[in-house]
Amino acid sequence: MNQEFIMAIDQIAKSKGINKEKLIDAIKQSIEVACKKHFGISTNGKQNIKINIDEKTGDVKVFAAKTVVPDEEVTNELLEVGITEAQNLNRLVQLDDIIDIEITPRNFGRIAAQNAKQVVIQKIKEAERQMVYEEYSVKLNDIVKGKVLRREKNGYIVQLDFTEASLPSTEAMPNDNFDEQMEMNDGIGTYKAFYLLNVKDFNKNENKLDGKSKNAGAQVIVSRTHPELVKRLFEQEVVEIKDGTVVIKSIAREAGSRTKIAVYSNDPLVDPVGACVGEKGKRINNIVQELNGEKIDVVHWSEDPKEFIREALSPAKVIDVELEETEGERNAKVIVPSHILTLAIGKGGQNVRLAAKLCGFKIDIKSIEVNEEVEE
Numbered sequence: 001m002n003q004e005f006i007m008a009i010d011q012i013a014k015s016k017g018i019n020k021e022k023l024i025d026a027i028k029q030s031i032e033v034a035c036k037k038h039f040g041i042s043t044n045g046k047q048n049i050k051i052n053i054d055e056k057t058g059d060v061k062v063f064a065a066k067t068v069v070p071d072e073e074v075t076n077e078l079l080e081v082g083i084t085e086a087q088n089l090n091r092l093v094q095l096d097d098i099i100d101i102e103i104t105p106r107n108f109g110r111i112a113a114q115n116a117k118q119v120v121i122q123k124i125k126e127a128e129r130q131m132v133y134e135e136y137s138v139k140l141n142d143i144v145k146g147k148v149l150r151r152e153k154n155g156y157i158v159q160l161d162f163t164e165a166s167l168p169s170t171e172a173m174p175n176d177n178f179d180e181q182m183e184m185n186d187g188i189g190t191y192k193a194f195y196l197l198n199v200k201d202f203n204k205n206e207n208k209l210d211g212k213s214k215n216a217g218a219q220v221i222v223s224r225t226h227p228e229l230v231k232r233l234f235e236q237e238v239v240e241i242k243d244g245t246v247v248i249k250s251i252a253r254e255a256g257s258r259t260k261i262a263v264y265s266n267d268p269l270v271d272p273v274g275a276c277v278g279e280k281g282k283r284i285n286n287i288v289q290e291l292n293g294e295k296i297d298v299v300h301w302s303e304d305p306k307e308f309i310r311e312a313l314s315p316a317k318v319i320d321v322e323l324e325e326t327e328g329e330r331n332a333k334v335i336v337p338s339h340i341l342t343l344a345i346g347k348g349g350q351n352v353r354l355a356a357k358l359c360g361f362k363i364d365i366k367s368i369e370v371n372e373e374v375e376e
Contacts, residue, residue: 005113006058009120016127023123024053030115035062035105048079050100060112063100068093129219132163133201136220143193143232144222148178158194163220171197171223173256175292193290194222195229225255230296233287234261240275247272249301252357256294260312260354262301273298299358309334309363312355316344319368323361330361338367 013020048065071082155168198221240246263272299311
């Protein structure tokens with residue numbers, strides 16, 4: 001190593017927020033391993049090796065701690081030194097003292113510099129990962145903005161403000177059309193809202209394998225299909241939800257197709273559904289646009305399960321609801337006019353399926369004329 005390298009270490013420590021003392025200690029440990037690997041010097045406890053790095057000049061020296069014994073009693077040169085040799089180095093040395101004797105191998109500077117460089121690179125990577133973790137761990141389960149950069153085998157890579165995130169194929173909406181967007185925008189998608197699903201801290205011991213940090217895989221995982229994404233979008237768009245006047249009680253979603261959301265107002269003068277829809281539908285339309293046309297039904301939440309089920313099945317009009325709750329199961333029989341049956345069930349059973357998720361009931365729908373039971 002040299003003086004320029006030491007200055008570079010100092011600059012890196014400041015710019016990356018790495019503790020310089022810890023960085024130097026890590027370099028020393030790496031050089032100790034190099035002593036054993038390249039020069040056969042023991043570092044396994046049988047010989048007490050010390051590494052000294054001059055932080056001004058960058059000079060690296062290797063010392064061995066040895067006990068001073070009478071010349072004729074030297075039996076292990078790795079651990080002991082005769083009194084005559086010891087006093088030639090320091091005339092004040094006495095028997096049983098422990099002194100450091102330089103054993104720096106020839107041409108050791110190149111090996112030391114090589115190991116130091118590897119340690120610095122590794123520490124920079126760890127510092128950058130820690131910065132990403134600290135930046136995004138506080139945003140976990142919230143919305144982040146980003147744009148898709150490229151497709152990968154199992155999904156997409158999304159560019160966020162401070163890092164790249166992974167969007168697995170299972171977390172992408174079927175109507176996102178990211179490939180088409182990238183073709184139209186020189187290979188880069190447009191900015192979208194993503195739900196921050198997971199942030200991994202690769203610097204923690206539990207995320208290490210065989211003493212080495214896992215480098216494979218993304219550190220930040222995002223989603224477009226999570227129901228909480230819709231909830232967070234409403235919280236951003238609707239002032240009454242943000243200030244607590246309107247509360248989102250439950251949500252059921254089939255990403256890319258349809259969402260049902262149940263809301264309640266703590267103020268009798270505020271209509272929760274109207275607040276979410278906004279003037280001329282502006283608020284809900286902004287959310288629908290963000291979700292690429294996903295339909296959203298906003299319904300009134302009610303403490304009365306019957307009334308809540310009626311609301312959840314909208315736009316279908318319900319004649320009657322019968323509840324049957326047994327141990328571990330909540331069932332509801334819903335009566336609708338025959339001409340409303342198809343609407344109540346929905347295309348592919350979607351309307352009744354989402355209503356069941358929203359209310360927490362298994363819903364069976366009967367037509368009042370045909371009396372034909374259709375189970376969810």
